[in-house]
Amino acid sequence: MKHQTSTLPFLSVFLEPPMGMHGQVLAAAKEAEVFQALQRLHMTIFSQSVSPCGKFLAAGNNYGQIAIFSLSAALSSEAKEESKKPVVTFQAHDGPVYSMVSTDRHLLSAGDGEVKAWLWAEMLKKGCKELWCRQPPYRTSLEVPEINALLLVPKENSLILAGGDCQLHTMDLETGTFTRVLRGHTDYIHCLALRERSPEVLSGGEDGAVRLWDLRTAKEVQTIEVYKHEECSRPHNGRWIGCLATDSDWMVCGGGPALTLWHLRSSTPTTVFPMRAPQKHVTFYQDLILSAGQGRCVNQWQLSGELKAQVPGSSPGLLSLSLNQQPAAPECKVLTAAGNSCRVDVFTNLGYRAFSLSF
């Protein structure tokens, strides 16, 4: 790990000048310890991604580092304290790693304005270099907007990026060229979701609208302005859409307005989930909806609007959930949650938190 004194400028206040050779060595070690402890205190993990073999989990934080944890080691019966530490940590980006996604051989990570690809097979060795680093075409060369969301579209083997420049960019994974730009949002985009049946992409952002885009015609097909519906709008929180998930016919979205289940064909809100805190990540799982946001717990909802369970995690706020459903590793089938701390909670059974991995 490279020292990032630029991110913690106040550190120098706490250090005293070292005395003599031995004192210098000790002081340097002390300084490193204190620095690390402070770094971990202020860490936020923004994104997670599971490896294609299902045995490893990558987590990206606000310092631009990516840590790879071995899930199979941590879940095995002879797991020790070291199994809960990363297998390898490296500096991936200069800025925070806001979103990550895995294809069947690569890990794609995105931060401030650029997306990088890493080979899963190479990452476990030290000194791994990125395969490629690309920037979507921005309107001006001075713009470096953050990329908040990445989405893989397996049918056309492309990647969709969306973020601070209010546009959706499509990139073909084979050639690396940026094929389409979808414009329509008036403020930056937070989240993306893929509707598999008719290949459509849903995007939700700060302007409070969920827009559906048809990938074949590259046009906006439907717009749902969530804040205009009185059942779910909460003006005191704002109108931003923080999280989106879709199940082809249904969509659940939340953030400023309350977490609501929508029927897409008729654009009607059917169920409002009674959760006061804004939710930052939501996903469909079997017959439940899992959501997490401000507040320690991972919430499990029935589609009828009832809260089935609330399982507390170890971070004061959660930003991302990841379900490891890779068929190659059924013994590592866990839910992992990470947010405003350096820890990733692992839930082996949705009912309780088994243990936490830590940076």
Place this chain on the structure above:
Amino acid sequence: MGAVTDDEVIRKRLLIDGDGAGDDRRINLLVKSFIKWCNSGSQEEGYSQYQRMLSTLSQCEFSMGKTLLVYDMNLREMENYEKIYKEIECSIAGAHEKIAECKKQILQAKRIRKNRQEYDALAKVIQHHPDRHETLKELEALGKELEHLSHIKESVEDKLELRRKQFHVLLSTIHELQQTLENDEKLSEVEEAQDESMETDTKP
């Protein structure tokens, strides 16, 4: 090889018969008493010795028979345990299969529950809207009223047209009559003027 089996034998003998009591001692005593009997002089003593030796021998035979029976019993117990073990293994495998089946059923049931809940959610929304039949009936009734009213309007307009035409005819005939009367008056005036001028011509 011989050393190993010797060790085993010694270990087994120590285990079974550590302190030298029991069969081992009996056999040693038997050998000693046999030698004594061979060396004994008198008939009676010899006979009693002989009897004692026979009884010791039968005791040894008896204990050997017992050991053989116990050995048989152990073998049969082992077989029994093997059988039970196999049965338990089968039932474990059966239970595993049942668990897998049940897991599939759970997934299916969860899917069904999800579909039902989706249905319920949509049904709730639909209930808010009024019934389709009623709205259709209302639409029909309104349509009929519209037709009725348009008929009335048509008939009233027809009547109005008719009256207008009749009034037109009446007024034009009146006008014509007026014209004819005026013409007649003018003619009679002209005739009178002509008569007067003819009279003044004939007078002087």
